[in-house]
Amino acid sequence: MILNLKKVFKIFFLPLLLMLSTSCILSQEKKETEYVKEFLVIVEHSDSNKIKLQCKEGCAWKNLTFSLSEDSKTQLIDEYGMTDIQSVNSKKSKDLSNFLFTIKKIDNTYKLKGVEGTAWTDLTFSILPNRKQAVNKLGMTEY
Numbered sequence: 001m002i003l004n005l006k007k008v009f010k011i012f013f014l015p016l017l018l019m020l021s022t023s024c025i026l027s028q029e030k031k032e033t034e035y036v037k038e039f040l041v042i043v044e045h046s047d048s049n050k051i052k053l054q055c056k057e058g059c060a061w062k063n064l065t066f067s068l069s070e071d072s073k074t075q076l077i078d079e080y081g082m083t084d085i086q087s088v089n090s091k092k093s094k095d096l097s098n099f100l101f102t103i104k105k106i107d108n109t110y111k112l113k114g115v116e117g118t119a120w121t122d123l124t125f126s127i128l129p130n131r132k133q134a135v136n137k138l139g140m141t142e143y
Helices: 001-034
Strands: 040-044 050-056 063-067 076-077 081-083 098-108 108-118 122-126 132-136 138-142
Touching: 050 098, 063 081, 122 138
Parallel strands: none
Antiparallel strands: 040 050, 040 132, 050 063, 076 081, 076 098, 098 108, 108 122, 132 138
16 A cells, blocks of 8 residues: 555656646746846937937936036936936836946947946947947847
8 A cells, every 4th residue: 555655646746746846936937037127228329429328128218418528437327317326216116127337438439337237247339420339238239
């Protein structure tokens, strides 16, 4: 009788236990990634010291245009737009991406540093006239 119970356990209960534990793990992974929102920011070529950004996804803002002189500090950008270290919004929205990066332009070269919500730490690229470069949480991308 004990031998039969071991067989029944191996045949029915062990696979059932394995299936239930796998299901719990997968549902936990889904919950963790449900609230991770993508962002897509387009950096546009501009003349002089201007920086033009357009957010296509994950932001509360659509367009930003600002000037930075070559000797100025970098500008912090988050899901709410231009910010500074004292004003970084601690309130997070499930409808927006959660990112923070700095941007600086020298001639036609853009330097970005990922602070939060990016897989990248540094991005440097040039943009030719009448061109754009897309950036998301993984780095430079196409749009």
